[in-house]
């Protein structure tokens with residue numbers, strides 16, 4: 001069932017077209033990540049769903065109810081939409097218990113019980129209840145913010161870069177916890193982030209925005225392995241882009257003949273993710289593909305730059321395990337483990 005439906009929404013601020021005919025759907029219980037570079041319109045879209053902005057045209061509906069179009073706009077507090085902001089935005093003078101219980105009526109007999117169950121849900125212990133926000137870590141504050149947003153039993157949860165203020169290790173951990181928690185609670189969620197890795201690991205569905213438009217939407221795997229164009233390919237992760245001549249399901253490029261998805265003919269540009277390329281040999285024999293020009297050690301993995309034989313292209317960079325690394329200057333053969341993806345011209 002569709003919970004959120006955004007159809008052809010446009011929004012202009014003076015000369016800036018912040019949103020241009022944007023359409024996005026979110027299905028019940030699913031987690032959708034909206035990702036894009038700075039200024040692509042993500043926050044404007046989120047604010048539109050929350051009710052802090054109104055569209056110039058198009059409409060926003062939740063659960064089949066029209067929330068906003070060019071003429072009408074249901075006020076934010078009547079939308080039953082939960083929001084968790086970047087900094088958590090907790091009330092500093094209230095305890096954890098009162099922050100979580102903020103949206104629950106004081107006359108509600110189950111208020112305390114609900115606060116406890118929400119606290120438990122976000123995996124915080126009861127010793128936290130009487131603390132104030134400044135006595136909590138960043139991760140704990142985000143958990144309280146999530147519990148507060150869930151307390152109102154929202155039809156939809158909006159997460160506005162909620163992990164970006166956290167340290168790297170904690171960020172990953174929180175992302176996993178929150179994703180699991182929202183999934184088990186069956187809450188339909190929209191996450192806005194500029195971090196493609198976060199989008200890919202958090203969501204069931206990823207929407208990529210650029211210059212106010214949706215450029216592609218699909219599963220994380222589709223977006224990562226089958227990006228529509230060059231810009232999306234580069235935005236979603238490290239990519240090896242090569243000119244090639246296609247004939248049917250084979251493309252000839254600086255790596256030799258590689259299999260491609262679908263059937264193509266003539267000049268194309270193909271994309272491989274670096275981990276789809278294997279460094280097969282380290283020999284001086286004839287079947288080498290290129291020469292190692294740089295090895296960048298970074299712990300468990302290393303990045304190897306290989307200048308491809310006879311190709312007037314910059315060296316390609318391949319991430320590989322740091323075990324048995326080839327040395328700079330050595331010749332290697334590169335094998336392509338999977339089908340290459342042909343980008344739209």
Ligand SMILES: Nc1ncnc2c1ncn2[C@@H]1O[C@H](COP(=O)(O)OP(=O)(O)OP(=O)(O)O)[C@@H](O)[C@H]1O
Nearest residue numbers: 013016018036037038039040041042043044045194
């Ligand atoms: N209130 C406003 N007045 C004027 N211009 C605005 C306003 N809000 C946003 N914009 C412009 O609209 C465009 C989209 O902004 P938006 O904040 O939605 O992008 P974003 O993808 O969220 O970027 P970031 O990742 O940097 O937060 C930008 O060019 C921005 O400068």
